[in-house]
Amino acid sequence: MAPGAADRLGAAQFGNVLTSDSIPVSAERWLEIVPIAPLVARTVRYLCGEGRQFDLG
Amino acid sequence: MPPVLPSAVQVLAGDAHPVLAENLAHELMVPLASAEVAAFADGEIRVHVSQDVRDAAVFIVQPTCAPVNDHLMVLALLVDAVRAAGAARVTGIVPYFGYARQEQRSRPGDPRSAQVVSQLLGGVGLDHLITLDLHAPTLESALPMPATLLRAEELFLPRIKSWASRDLVVVTPDAGGLKRAQRLALALDAPLAVITKSRPGPDTATSLQVLGEVENRACLVVDDMAVPAARWFVLPTPPGRRGPGKFTLSLRMR
Numbered sequence: 001m002a003p004g005a006a007d008r009l010g011a012a013q014f015g016n017v018l019t020s021d022s023i024p025v026s027a028e029r030w031l032e033i034v035p036i037a038p039l040v041a042r043t044v045r046y047l048c049g050e051g052r053q054f055d056l057g
Numbered sequence: 058m059p060p061v062l063p064s065a066v067q068v069l070a071g072d073a074h075p076v077l078a079e080n081l082a083h084e085l086m087v088p089l090a091s092a093e094v095a096a097f098a099d100g101e102i103r104v105h106v107s108q109d110v111r112d113a114a115v116f117i118v119q120p121t122c123a124p125v126n127d128h129l130m131v132l133a134l135l136v137d138a139v140r141a142a143g144a145a146r147v148t149g150i151v152p153y154f155g156y157a158r159q160e161q162r163s164r165p166g167d168p169r170s171a172q173v174v175s176q177l178l179g180g181v182g183l184d185h186l187i188t189l190d191l192h193a194p195t196l197e198s199a200l201p202m203p204a205t206l207l208r209a210e211e212l213f214l215p216r217i218k219s220w221a222s223r224d225l226v227v228v229t230p231d232a233g234g235l236k237r238a239q240r241l242a243l244a245l246d247a248p249l250a251v252i253t254k255s256r257p258g259p260d261t262a263t264s265l266q267v268l269g270e271v272e273n274r275a276c277l278v279v280d281d282m283a284v285p286a287a288r289w290f291v292l293p294t295p296p297g298r299r300g301p302g303k304f305t306l307s308l309r310m311r
Contacts, residue, residue: 015275016220020212022152022189023122024074034212036189037077040150041084043187043205044116047148048066 065145067110071119071135073128078118081150092138094131102127104134111143116187121155121174129155129174133181140182148185149178152207157192158282160199172199190237190281209281210241217245222275226250228267230280238279247277 009017010030018032019025025033066087070078072094082089090108097103117139119132136147159170171193178186179201186204191197197204225247229238231254242249250269 014278018213018216020152020189020209021074021077022209023120024076032216034216035080036152036207036212037080037084039207039212040077040081040152040187043207044066044081044085044148047185047205048114 065113067108067113067115069106069108069110069115069117069135069139071117071128071131073119073122073131077120077150077152081116081118092131092135102130102134104131104138106135106138106142109142110139112145114146114148115139115144116148116150118150120151120153122153125155129177133177136178136183137181146184147182148187149183150187152187152189154186154188154191157196160193160196169199171196175200178202192281194236208237208240210237210244214241214244217241217277222277224274226269226271226274226276228252228269228271228276228278230254230278234280237281241277241279245277250276 006026006028010028014030016032017030018034020034020036022036025031027033066085067090068078068082068085068087069090069092071092075091078091079089090106090110093105093107095103117132117135119128119135121129121132132149132151136149139147154171154174156170156174159168160172162169175196183202185202186200187207188204189207190209191204191206194206197206225245226249227238227242227245227247228250229235230252232251235251238249238251241247248269250267250271252267253265255265
């Protein structure tokens with residue numbers, strides 16, 4: 001997160017703030033973090049599955 | 058039960074986001090390999106991969122977030138390291154793709170920075186790129202390798218729907234995010250509003266006006282970067298009218 005962004009977000013009048021963990025992000029009381037690992041894992045499985053993209057031999 | 062991956066799949070953590078790499082390896086049920094990343098006294102970065110990657114499909118987890126240049130260089134060196142060690146395929150998992158904002162020249166004398174970064178990664182042997190909400194989707198056509206572009210709304214939609222907000226309006230804080238907001242508005246069956254703004258300088262923006270109906274509505278502000286956060290909550294209210302209702306923000310942290 002850019003310097004100062006967390007402070008500005010925390011001070012803003014948002015009812016909810018929803019973000020992903022696409023970069024490291026600190027847990028805050030006002031922040032709801034959705035993990036991206038399951039989505040990325042599905043993509044990796046798709047890419048590796050049934051030789052769609054990768055031929056691993 | 059998800060299908061079992063071929064044993065030749067390896068997840069390699071860079072230094073930018075080891076937690077994500079760990080979570081991904083856990084999801085995939087494969088061991089996590091970590092690279093040694095250090096620097097010489099002059100700041101020159103050196104990396105080392107001790108894992109045997111010969112004939113493997115290697116997925117390197119390394120968002121090029123701040124410090125962007127260091128993380129980008131580590132990624133490039135890791136790609137070369139596993140390529141030189143005999144990896145069959147190298148995929149970069151780069152959910153934050155640094156320099157993507159600079160995909161076009163805004164004035165004579167500017168470089169095409171995003172293309173430079175793309176060519177750097179292609180030049181060292183990156184076979185495939187997985188990224189999340191590429192800031193400028195048009196950049197995909199300039200990438201020298203195939204790319205999988207993931208969308209954050211896949212992650213956010215179930216949460217947003219669970220809030221069951223009535224009178225919801227999706228707000229994009231600038232015209233550049235219009236398509237992203239349109240997709241979300243369509244999925245939520247909600248109207249759309251756009252904030253027009255000017256950019257007096259890098260990382261600064263001034264809100265000018267809101268196009269669309271936000272009065273007394275629950276506003277879902279959608280953006281993909283936290284850099285200009287100072288302006289998200291400055292929704293101008295026309296004279297003599299009530300302002301918007303509750304705000305909700307959905308974004309990707311960068």
